[in-house]
Amino acid sequence: MQKLSSGDPVAQRSLYEAYKAVLFGICRRYIGDYHEAEDVFVMAMTKIFKSLDQYSGDGSFEGWMKRIVVNESLMHLRSKKMHFQEIEHQLVPIDIEEELDASMDIAYIIEAINELPDGYRTVFNLYEVEGYKHKEIADELGISINTSKSQLILAKKKLREYLKKKDKDLFRKQA
Structure with a gap:
């Protein structure tokens, strides 16, 4: 040192x-x-x-x-002035882990995360990877707690859609 x-x-x-x-x-x-x-x-x-x-x-x-x-x-x-989107309606939690197949290649998951818009990806990483709470994320990014929650939900939704599409594309290639 x-x-x-x-x-x-x-x-x-x-x-x-x-x-x-x-x-x-x-x-x-x-x-x-x-x-x-x-x-x-x-x-x-x-x-x-x-x-x-x-x-x-x-x-x-x-x-x-x-x-x-x-x-x-x-x-x-x-x-870069990330854009955050707040959903006005009732927030419905999404468990992304249910969607992830244990056999799914980690490269696909990383690719999917990289495809997320900046705001979604940032909140997803802070919450799911770094272990921040929504209040900490809100304070760190200068957004509301509800915006943090909605960004996480939207990120998980987009990840699910991307991974399902990727899974179908892989299945077609193998057939």
Whole structure:
């Protein structure tokens, strides 16, 4: 850690190589465009290297880095002025896990998540992947709790539609 803090390029390269897949994966979960995700990843890594002296040692170092990457991703999305859609009618929860076939290739699921509009994808990731509560999501994104809930429901609905279509397309190809 001391070599990292002093700016040792070998230590920085080692850290980069050890965590690039995990941290870039987080960027890709939030940002649909591959090249934009790369830009955000570079900004996040730069921030990590510049902020090493702020890591207090409490909690895992990887968790600290992930938090920076999530925050950078959210700042990028905010700068693009994500559009959120609130549904006025009764919210009906959707359990996406019921829809996911255990044998379904994870690549299809990731592809489906990447197809979601920015707002849906962001709320879905924060809630389902990062474990945020709707109040935390609302505070983080500057939206209402109901908007967070409706974005999650709409994201799950779109995911279900996409995965069902993909499943039918695969079935046709196999026949």
